[in-house]
Amino acid sequence: MKLRCHIGLVAGLALCAGTNLQADDQAAPDARYGFLNLLDHRSGYGQGIFPEPFLVDDSDLERNEVRLDWLHTAVGAAHSDTAKVEFEKGFGPATVELAVPYERNWDDGVTEKGFANIELGARAPFYQFVSQNGLVDSTFGVGLELSLPTTSEVSHDTELVPKIFNDLSIGNFTLQSLFGYSMLFGPEESGLDTFEYGFTFGYGIPHQTLPLPGVEKLVPVFELSGETPLNHDNAGQNSLTAGVGLRANLRTFWGIQARPGIVFVFPVDNGARTDTHWCIMTSLVFEF
Numbered sequence: 001m002k003l004r005c006h007i008g009l010v011a012g013l014a015l016c017a018g019t020n021l022q023a024d025d026q027a028a029p030d031a032r033y034g035f036l037n038l039l040d041h042r043s044g045y046g047q048g049i050f051p052e053p054f055l056v057d058d059s060d061l062e063r064n065e066v067r068l069d070w071l072h073t074a075v076g077a078a079h080s081d082t083a084k085v086e087f088e089k090g091f092g093p094a095t096v097e098l099a100v101p102y103e104r105n106w107d108d109g110v111t112e113k114g115f116a117n118i119e120l121g122a123r124a125p126f127y128q129f130v131s132q133n134g135l136v137d138s139t140f141g142v143g144l145e146l147s148l149p150t151t152s153e154v155s156h157d158t159e160l161v162p163k164i165f166n167d168l169s170i171g172n173f174t175l176q177s178l179f180g181y182s183m184l185f186g187p188e189e190s191g192l193d194t195f196e197y198g199f200t201f202g203y204g205i206p207h208q209t210l211p212l213p214g215v216e217k218l219v220p221v222f223e224l225s226g227e228t229p230l231n232h233d234n235a236g237q238n239s240l241t242a243g244v245g246l247r248a249n250l251r252t253f254w255g256i257q258a259r260p261g262i263v264f265v266f267p268v269d270n271g272a273r274t275d276t277h278w279c280i281m282t283s284l285v286f287e288f
Contacts, residue, residue: 031130039093040128045139046090048217049204050167050174051247052285054263055225056198059123059141059165059176062088062095064288071281073265075274078107082116094124103154114152117159121145139167149186157186161196176200182227192232198225217249221263239271247283259285 031041046061053059067086073079084101099119105112123143130137147159163180182194201222210218226240245263265279 038127039125040130042130042134043128043139044137044169045125045128045167049169050176051202051219051221052259052261053176053200053223054245054261054281054283055223055243055265056178056200059167059178061090061093063090066286068284069281071279073276073279075277080105094122097121105154112153114154115150116155117147117149119145119147135171137169141165156188157184159184172204174202193230194227195230196227214251215248216251219247221245221247237271238269240268241265241272241276242268256286256288
C-alpha cells in the first residue's frame with residue numbers, strides 16, 4: 001500500500017502541476033528528440049538540478065564525474081567502514097559507471113576486510129515531460145547494475161539489478177525515485193530476490209537566496225532507502241532507513257566543480273534496526 005501511494009505521488013505531481021502534454025508539444029514542436037520523440041531538449045536532466053543522493057543510487061545524467069564516499073555504520077558495539085571510489089561518464093543521454101568499494105567490518109573482536117563487489121552500471125532516460133512554463137520537469141528512465149565479487153572476505157556473490165527511475169523537479173523542489181529488482185547468484189545467498197526502492201527529496205537554495213562565499217547552491221536532502229526480500233527465510237521483512245543531509249555545489253574552478261556533502265542515517269523500522277543503529281556518511285563529488 002505504501003509503495004502504491006509513493007508511485008501515485010510521483011505520477012500525480014508530474015501531472016497536476018503541468019499543462020496538457022499535447023498542448024505542450026504544440027507549443028514547442030522542435031524540442032522533442034530521441035526514439036519516437038519521447039525526450040525533450042528543454043529538460044533540466046543532467047544540468048545539475050538534481051542533488052547527488054547519498055543512500056539511493058544516482059539517476060541523473062553525469063557527463064564526467066568522480067565521487068569519493070566514506071560510510072561508518074554502528075550496530076551496538078559492532079561497526080563497519082566502507083570507502084568507495086566511483087567514476088561516471090555520459091554518452092549522449094546515457095550514463096555508465098564504475099565503482100570500487102573497500103569494506104572493513106568489526107564484531108566481537110573479529111575483523112573482516114577487503115574489496116567488496118565491483119559495481120558496473122548503466123542508465124538512460126526513455127521519456128521526458130516538461131510543462132509549457134518549465135515549472136514541471138519529469139524524466140523516466142531505466143538502468144542496470146552488475147556487481148561482481150572479488151572473492152575477498154566480504155565479497156562472494158554476484159548481484160544483478162534492473163531498475164526504473166523518475167527524476168522530478170517542480171521549481172526548486174526535486175524528487176528522485178528509484179525501484180529495482182535485485183537477484184543474487186553465488187555460494188552464500190544464491191537465489192535471493194529482493195525488491196529495492198529509494199526516494200531522494202531535495203530543495204535547491206541558490207546563491208542569490210543564500211549568498212555563502214564560494215557556494216553556487218546549497219541543497220538540504222532527505223532520503224528513504226528500503227528493501228524487501230521476496231524469498232528465503234526473511235521473505236516480506238521490510239528494512240527501511242532514512243537520511244538527513246546537506247550537499248553544497250561549490251563554484252567551478254579550472255573546469256572542475258566540487259560538491260561535498262554529509263548525511264546522518266538512522267533506521268525507520270525494526271528490519272533496519274537489526275543491521276543499523278546509526279550511520280554517518282561523507283561524500284565528495286568532482287564534476288568536470
